[in-house]
Amino acid sequence: AQSVAQPEDQVNVAEGNPLTVKCTYSVSGNPYLFWYVQYPNRGLQFLLKYITGDNLVKGSYGFEAEFNKSQTSFHLKKPSALVSDSALYFCAVRGPTDKLIFGTGTRLQVFP
Amino acid sequence: EADIYQTPRYLVIGTGKKITLECSQTMGHDKMYWYQQDPGMELHLIHYSYGVNSTEKGDLSSESTVSRIRTEHFPLTLESARPSHTSQYLCASSVTGGHTIYFGEGSWLTVV
Numbered sequence A: 001a002q003s004v005a006q007p008e009d010q011v012n013v014a015e016g017n018p019l020t021v022k023c024t025y026s027v028s029g030n031p032y033l034f035w036y037v038q039y040p041n042r043g044l045q046f047l048l049k050y051i052t053g054d055n056l057v058k059g060s061y062g063f064e065a066e067f068n069k070s071q072t073s074f075h076l077k078k079p080s081a082l083v084s085d086s087a088l089y090f091c092a093v094r095g096p097t098d099k100l101i102f103g104t105g106t107r108l109q110v111f112p
Numbered sequence B: 001e002a003d004i005y006q007t008p009r010y011l012v013i014g015t016g017k018k019i020t021l022e023c024s025q026t027m028g029h030d031k032m033y034w035y036q037q038d039p040g041m042e043l044h045l046i047h048y049s050y051g052v053n054s055t056e057k058g059d060l061s062s063e064s065t066v067s068r069i070r071t072e073h074f075p076l077t078l079e080s081a082r083p084s085h086t087s088q089y090l091c092a093s094s095v096t097g098g099h100t101i102y103f104g105e106g107s108w109l110t111v112v
Helices: none
Strands: A003-005 A010-014 A019-021 A024-026 A033-038 A044-050 A056-058 A064-068 A073-078 A087-094 A100-102 A106-111 B004-007 B010-013 B019-025 B031-037 B043-051 B054-057 B076-078 B087-094 B107-111
Touching: A003 A087, A003 A100, A010 A019, A019 A106, A024 A073, A033 A064, A033 A073, A044 A056, A044 A064, A044 A073, A073 A087, B004 B087, B010 B019, B019 B031, B019 B087, B019 B107
Parallel strands: A010 A106, B010 B107
Antiparallel strands: A003 A024, A019 A073, A033 A044, A033 A087, A056 A064, A064 A073, A087 A100, A087 A106, B004 B019, B019 B076, B031 B043, B031 B087, B043 B054, B087 B107
């Protein structure tokens, strides 16, 4: 069965420092992987996706993610965090019949 | 930004009332989904549709029902609301052959 795991409930980082939000996946076949962000009382906003091609994927708001097949990981990264990046981040994998299967979410807190 | 709209955004109703959460998209997407999310928690798929007159139950059992009479419209109905139905409901859509699922802003339901 397809699944993703987000091992950290919360990540704390100082503004200006690089950030990483971790995600590992388990799929049969080629994975379609996604990152979404959710701000308080809002829906999910699409950040980026990996389908095929370059392992480093660039997305919205300066975020990028690195697909690593050998480690079955798809970590979200940003070189310099902003306070406004504080939100809930979800990793997801496209499951059978095109449904998204989400991780449990990681709360990112960026401190001034 | 995706053109997918949910109404109402916030609703407080009494136990036993019938409610319908509306979801519309103007992108012509054939696939639509309903996810349920408790505050700050992971998302669970409760219903999906691959086109007009097609509806399927998702991974999480739900007492709600859905209909898909028009491509752009995918309402969710609770015949008799209970406090256990208190949650956020997120509507989403995608196009066949596309990879990204787009979300609406969500509907917060509180049953008292």
